[in-house]
Amino acid sequence: MKTVESELKYLKLLAKQYPSISKASTEIINLEAILNLPKGTEHFITDIHGEYEPFVHVLKNGSGVIKRKIEELFSSTMRESEKKALATLVYYPEQKLDLIIKEEENIDDFYRINIYRLIELCKYASSKYTRSKVRKLLPEDFRYIIEELLHENIDSHHKQNYYKSIVESIIETDRSKEFIIAISKVIQKLVVDRLHILGDIYDRGPRPDIVMDTLMDYHSVDIQWGNHDILWMGAASGEKTCIANALRISARYANLDIIEDIYGINLLPLATFAMEIYKDDSCDSFIPKISDQDVSTKEKSLIAKMHKAISIIQFKLEGEIISRRPEFEMKHRLLLNNINYDEGTINIKGKNYKLKDSYFPTIDKSNPYKFTKEEESVIEKLVSSFKNSEKLQKHVSFLFSKGSIYLTANSNLLIHGCVPLNQDSSFMKMKIQGIEYKGKELMDKMESVAREGYFFKENTTQKQFGMDMMWYLWTGKCSSLFGKDDMTTFERYFIVDKEAHKENKNPYFKLREDEKMCEKIFEEFNLDTKDAHIINGHVPVESKNGESPIKANGKILVIDGGFSKAYQKKTGIAGYTLIYNSYSLQLVSHNPFTSAEEAIVNESDILSTTEIVEHKDKRKTVRDTDAGKKLQEEVNDLKMLLLAYKKGLIKEI
Ligand SMILES: O=P(O)(O)OC[C@H]1O[C@](O)(COP(=O)(O)O)[C@@H](O)[C@@H]1O
Numbered sequence: 172m173k174t175v176e177s178e179l180k181y182l183k184l185l186a187k188q189y190p191s192i193s194k195a196s197t198e199i200i201n202l203e204a205i206l207n208l209p210k211g212t213e214h215f216i217t218d219i220h221g222e223y224e225p226f227v228h229v230l231k232n233g234s235g236v237i238k239r240k241i242e243e244l245f246s247s248t249m250r251e252s253e254k255k256a257l258a259t260l261v262y263y264p265e266q267k268l269d270l271i272i273k274e275e276e277n278i279d280d281f282y283r284i285n286i287y288r289l290i291e292l293c294k295y296a297s298s299k300y301t302r303s304k305v306r307k308l309l310p311e312d313f314r315y316i317i318e319e320l321l322h323e324n325i326d327s328h329h330k331q332n333y334y335k336s337i338v339e340s341i342i343e344t345d346r347s348k349e350f351i352i353a354i355s356k357v358i359q360k361l362v363v364d365r366l367h368i369l370g371d372i373y374d375r376g377p378r379p380d381i382v383m384d385t386l387m388d389y390h391s392v393d394i395q396w397g398n399h400d401i402l403w404m405g406a407a408s409g410e411k412t413c414i415a416n417a418l419r420i421s422a423r424y425a426n427l428d429i430i431e432d433i434y435g436i437n438l439l440p441l442a443t444f445a446m447e448i449y450k451d452d453s454c455d456s457f458i459p460k461i462s463d464q465d466v467s468t469k470e471k472s473l474i475a476k477m478h479k480a481i482s483i484i485q486f487k488l489e490g491e492i493i494s495r496r497p498e499f500e501m502k503h504r505l506l507l508n509n510i511n512y513d514e515g516t517i518n519i520k521g522k523n524y525k526l527k528d529s530y531f532p533t534i535d536k537s538n539p540y541k542f543t544k545e546e547e548s549v550i551e552k553l554v555s556s557f558k559n560s561e562k563l564q565k566h567v568s569f570l571f572s573k574g575s576i577y578l579t580a581n582s583n584l585l586i587h588g589c590v591p592l593n594q595d596s597s598f599m600k601m602k603i604q605g606i607e608y609k610g611k612e613l614m615d616k617m618e619s620v621a622r623e624g625y626f627f628k629e630n631t632t633q634k635q636f637g638m639d640m641m642w643y644l645w646t647g648k649c650s651s652l653f654g655k656d657d658m659t660t661f662e663r664y665f666i667v668d669k670e671a672h673k674e675n676k677n678p679y680f681k682l683r684e685d686e687k688m689c690e691k692i693f694e695e696f697n698l699d700t701k702d703a704h705i706i707n708g709h710v711p712v713e714s715k716n717g718e719s720p721i722k723a724n725g726k727i728l729v730i731d732g733g734f735s736k737a738y739q740k741k742t743g744i745a746g747y748t749l750i751y752n753s754y755s756l757q758l759v760s761h762n763p764f765t766s767a768e769e770a771i772v773n774e775s776d777i778l779s780t781t782e783i784v785e786h787k788d789k790r791k792t793v794r795d796t797d798a799g800k801k802l803q804e805e806v807n808d809l810k811m812l813l814l815a816y817k818k819g820l821i822k823e824i
């Protein structure tokens with residue numbers, strides 16, 4: 172009885188929005204129409220690692236989707252060279268037009284031809300969407316004109332003159348350049364309905380900030396946090412160990428200038444401290460990883476000193492956090508205790524190793540984790556700079572608002588690293604605040620704790636725990652973002668023997684090859700086992716050694732192909748992306764990208780090969796998507812409202 176009553180109450184609320192039979196029926200018709208439209212295209216990109224140029228290019232070309240649309244539309248009417256030129260114009264309209272304007276003799280002719288072509292292309296790309304959705308993507312300036320042009324039928328005799336006159340007046344009023352730029356950007360937006368970033372935007376490459384700005388400007392995006400992203404999120408929250416780690420990696424890849432110039436973080440205290448402490452130390456193990464011509468020897472030597480100073484600070488800070496959080500089970504990582512400072516050796520897991528470098532002027536051997544006064548002051552200043560960097564805070568708050576540890580989207584499970592598993596394929600457990608969690612619940616719990624680390628009030632126990640959790644997510648064994656047992660940073664700097672550098676991947680990385688395991692994971696995340704896929708980044712696929720990104724009979728796709736230049740030697744390509752449109756799932760592998768300039772001048776696209784991973788027998792519609800399921804519920808509710816009107820249970824207004 173109660174349910175009927177509350178149902179009626181809900182319908183009465185709905186009736187306020189749809190106060191008559193005709194209003195409710197119109198909405199049902201609209202929604203049904205949307206449900207029958209083809210599913211929008213999803214675009215998946217991962218492990219960008221600051222490589223903004225290939226990233227921006229892949230976004231602009233929609234991993235080849237724009238080229239394909241041009242091909243489908245103009246295959247018999249345009250030459251290859253013209254198609255290439257049109258594609259470049261769509262990707263880089265401003266820069267390409269600047270070049271063309273300089274060279275072209277009859278620029279109005281060029282405008283006329285290309286405006287017509289672009290309108291056709293835009294029409295074709297928008298055919299999947301409702302008018303209202305397209306309208307929302309149109310720029311203010313040209314909204315009315317583009318809308319008119321998109322919905323005019325050029326073949327209709329009556330409209331031909333109208334259509335022509337719009338195009339002519341764009342040219343005559345000298346607005347062609349702006350129009351071409353505007354419509355090209357609309358096309359770029361239309362070819363991708365949703366962009367999924369599977370993590371690791373930060374570290375190693377030159378400009379993660381440009382990647383972040385580009386994402387913040389994108390029309391539809393979600394992010395699954397990578398270990399390198401959570402590191403910067405922890406750093407922006409003020410977590411000292413995350414700050415030290417982020418700086419250490421930036422020094423390792425000679426990217427400290429973005430910290431200073433872009434994020435406005437003052438590195439002078441660290442630089443002065445490092446120069447003083449390591450005045451006569453060449454810091455050989457800390458020479459940044461860059462090609463010789465990029466940075467002068469003097470600069471390199473300064474970076475190496477800062478690199479060593481921040482690394483030692485990091486190891487000391489880890490001591491604090493590991494002791495503070497016994498539940499992280501990381502005592503075995505307290506390595507500074509295991510050093511024999513007189514002999515220059517270290518004992519790890521029962522084995523003695525000679526240290527490559529045993530010059531530790533800031534370490535008190537009777538209390539190795541104790542900070543010097545100068546170190547304390549450097550850390551304090553860095554924490555304040557990170558917390559007060561407006562730009563970093565803007566980027567990190569975007570990562571929190573659009574991001575999560577994992578995402579289920581249209582029956583796919585998107586995770587940067589893994590679902591932590593034990594050898595026997597059971598879900599790994601971890602105790603957090605006295606309660607044991609595993610599988611999906613563990614990931615949900617970690618995410619909510621991490622959010623508290625950023626959003627909670629300063630100096631609260633929740634905030635501190637949340638910040639510590641962000642560091643754990645960077646490096647802990649139960650972290651789905653990291654997915655390895657230990658991060659052997661100390662060993663990599665100080666021990667020659669590679670055996671000591673080994674990081675063991677979570678059993679997930681072997682077990683995921685088995686379809687049954689994938690199904691168990693789908694069930695854990697409430698996904699339909701028949702239709703679902705896992706999509707991962709994080710571990711570069713060594714395709715040059717014959718490894719396939721498609722695993723477990725197509726149930727799992729690993730799309731880290733090495734956007735990061737540092738990893739391209741390993742993979743042999745320059746990255747994978749994934750496209751999921753209404754017909755199929757397509758894996759695109761990209762060849763190295765030279766530069767945007769080269770792409771514009773020579774009209775060279777990134778050469779890529781596309782492999783169809785899965786072809787759908789029946790074209791997917793909006794009805795088959797998550798958004799479609801919500802719309803279907805709305806339709807059902809409206810149908811009940813209609814019935815209530817007809818039965819007189821609710822009166823029309
Ligand atoms: O390649 P580098 O800079 O030495 O970094 C190696 C470190 O990076 C990690 O692989 C983590 O980074 P990824 O998420 O990109 O794999 C650690 O496991 C490892 O210790």
Ligand SMILES: [Mn+2]
Binds near residue numbers: 398587652
């Ligand atoms: Mn990663």
